[in-house]
Amino acid sequence: MALDGVLDDVLTRDWERPTDEDPIRVAMVGLGWWTREQAIPAVADATACETTVLVSSSTEKAESVAADVDTVTATLSYQQFHDGAATDRYDAVYVCTPNALHREYVESAADHGKAVLCEKPMAADVADAEAMVQSCDDADVPLMVAYRVQTEPITRRARELVRNGAVGEVVSVLGHMSDTMLEFASEDSWRLDPDLAGGTTVNDIGIYPLNTIRFVLDADPQAVYARTEAEQAAYEGTDEHTAFQLEFPDHVLASCTASHSARTASSLRLVGTDGELTLEGLFFPQSEKVLRLSTDDADREIHPDPVDQMREEFDYFANCLQRNRPPEPDGRHGLVDMRVIDALYESASTGERVVV
């Protein structure tokens, strides 16, 4: 049956292949809280990579962070990074800056011949994202976009179940993500600045259900609709809450909601001709994850042991590089989200369905 084996070993690293290669040496570009509190500890815990270079606008901050990471061999200013300093100290670059600044660091990394793991969304606009794909193509360096949910084990098990037909043909999808951004970001955060971020809620967290649905269905939206709302003054001129719809091929319709001003919550539900699959908590690294599957044959509820999503992502990325395999999701995959997000904001502005 469609379930066979898929849920026997929920946490399996189905992507991992042993190598004799040395760990991939990573330069961390941008030392905001996500890099410091999530990425660096994840890489310290990973087996296939290590943090060797820190790049920041503030030499003081870089040195302060470096003091706690014993694998670091160089700290660089952004200008030094662009100029090609210490390129013998790292093999790959993790870019975690405001969205609009990703492009310049990705392009310098490409110039230096380094593989790139770039945070999502790839950029603040489609043109920058296209240029980044082109630059990495031209330099023949791998460009992976950091959709950590794609290496979250229950997302991968969900995709296998759907591929195996566990729920039959998928008909309806519901996705949600919310957090309380103003509790961890100040009102002058770049995330609230359309020029630096390219939008706030749709592209910052709406991208999670959007991308995860694409991943699980292995399909891309053909047309979209979105509504956005700005309730608090801090969100004036950008989007605080959203609801959006995605039309996939074969009549599959997805309805999503996202908010930066609601309790931390995330869920994904797929209803097919033969079953229903629900994932709870999958968009946050720290949330308890639950997978529920209901079919005529089985009702299963799985509470897997927690994994560090960022460690899984970095180990996946590094394991691919060690084996000279292109890591996925690549830049072209990320570019699809950029175009969909652009269409969602256009729809929110016009009140009309937009063909992607």
Added chain:
Amino acid sequence: MALDGVLDDVLTRDWERPTDEDPIRVAMVGLGWWTREQAIPAVADATACETTVLVSSSTEKAESVAADVDTVTATLSYQQFHDGAATDRYDAVYVCTPNALHREYVESAADHGKAVLCEKPMAADVADAEAMVQSCDDADVPLMVAYRVQTEPITRRARELVRNGAVGEVVSVLGHMSDTMLEFASEDSWRLDPDLAGGTTVNDIGIYPLNTIRFVLDADPQAVYARTEAEQAAYEGTDEHTAFQLEFPDHVLASCTASHSARTASSLRLVGTDGELTLEGLFFPQSEKVLRLSTDDADREIHPDPVDQMREEFDYFANCLQRNRPPEPDGRHGLVDMRVIDALYESASTGERVVV
């Protein structure tokens, strides 16, 4: 705290008040499978009402059904019903015919001075629904629309929790309903005939999340968007799958999906500033119901004993009539859904947001 008491007695009939009145005598108008298999058994099990009259196009069918219901004292043709036969044998009318035919039976019931419980949607178009409200107003008879989910206990507990602030301010809502209609209805069913039904999936089952969200939030949509899809040939010219959005006051956005060609499934999820509330299975009489509440104070999961939703609805309706209290949801409440459904179909046709 906001939870106090609400979940102590999940199945409580918070609406019930004891009376010394005789049971309300109900005429069943339309003897399709829903009336025979759900309504008549529910009334047989109810305490405040009994089935005394059966009205059908087929005298043979009426007599055959009557043979198994020992409280029945009269069987009538539709024409006899219109003509006022046996009006001394019933106090109230349950109308369960194709949507476009509700109006004529409701108006005759009003002419006869009988209280009405009319299946949802009230009619196949807004004009008929408006006329029905007017007729019942003119005759001063109560008109209740048969939203059985409003007397489903976990829906009522959910509304209490939301009213008490258990999830804070609601921000996002997700709703879903699906079934496999062609397994219980033939391809020449009136439900597939736009003239008789007024639409197929949005108004037949999309109405469940729509109405239940209205009930739980105690608010009505201000603007909507919908997409509909027809996949199988039987649905040509009408709607098989849908996804729709509802904009409520105070920036609350709801995203819903519904399909007549997917596994039987129903769910409602409300995410607020302080918590998340999920209801499973609530739109089907036979499904197992689950209520999950997650807040900073509590994580609760309730699996209440099953209740007969139709029995609860009929007992509620009859108990109100015994006490001369107007039963809710009334015709004006149902009319809001009719206008919203009209807007949803208009949106699906134009691809544009529609203000209700």
